[in-house]
Amino acid sequence: MNWPGMGDPYKRKKTLRFLALSAGIGAIAVLITVLVVNPLIGEQPRSACIGNIQKNWKISFTVELYVDNQKAEIPSNVGFMEGGCQRAIYTLTDDGTVYAEWKENPQFEIGHFLWIFKFPLRDMDELKSKIFVNGIESENFISTPLQDGYHYKGMFTSKAYDEAKDKDYLPPQN
Incomplete structure (x- = not known):
């Protein structure tokens, strides 16, 4: 040939x-x-393993995530990778408490937690989704900075969500 x-x-x-x-x-x-x-x-804080570095900065905060009006579970051990690598943002329990540690304040944002959590943000409609900090809507969305003791609530609407069923006037189905 x-x-x-x-x-x-x-x-x-x-x-x-x-x-x-x-x-x-x-x-x-x-x-x-x-x-x-x-x-x-x-070496970036959101990607590095923190097992063998001196950690002088530590915060904890709580997170609730809702997708299409359904609460999404945040499991324990988010941020713990195979091979013993622990990321700078992690969970120990499944109650929504999240911890962040680093050498100094790295200006973490809620989006960093969503990235480590592998939250499917690309499947969400960002125009209909919101982040609330201590009950007040944040204008920064996923760029909202993390602060010690704060409560973050993410209300996300997926691109495939059918809002018509929320406004249906038919009687409820049992």
Whole structure:
């Protein structure tokens, strides 16, 4: 079989040079990612393991999450990864109490907790969703800063939620 670009010796040389150049660029990109980007990401407070660092800053707060008017459970051990890695924001129990620890105040936001919790924020309609802090709606949504002792309540509406059933005037079904 005659592969495209391999019949004519001139085209063959050009094709092989292109493939070698592409492989070289790909290898350089992988090396940069492994040696430069990954260590930088690993040192960010929301991504780092806190097991072996000096923690001088610690807060606790409570979180309630509702998706389509149904309470979402926040399990214990959020922020504990396989291999013994503990993230800077974590839960120990399933009662909604969340803890955050770091070297100094890293300006954590409620969105950082949602990211560590792997909350499906992309499936939510951000225009209909709200974050309440101590009962008052926050204008910062997921950028609301975390503070010690505060209560955060997230009211999220999924993009697939049918609001018509909330306004249905039919009698309730048993």
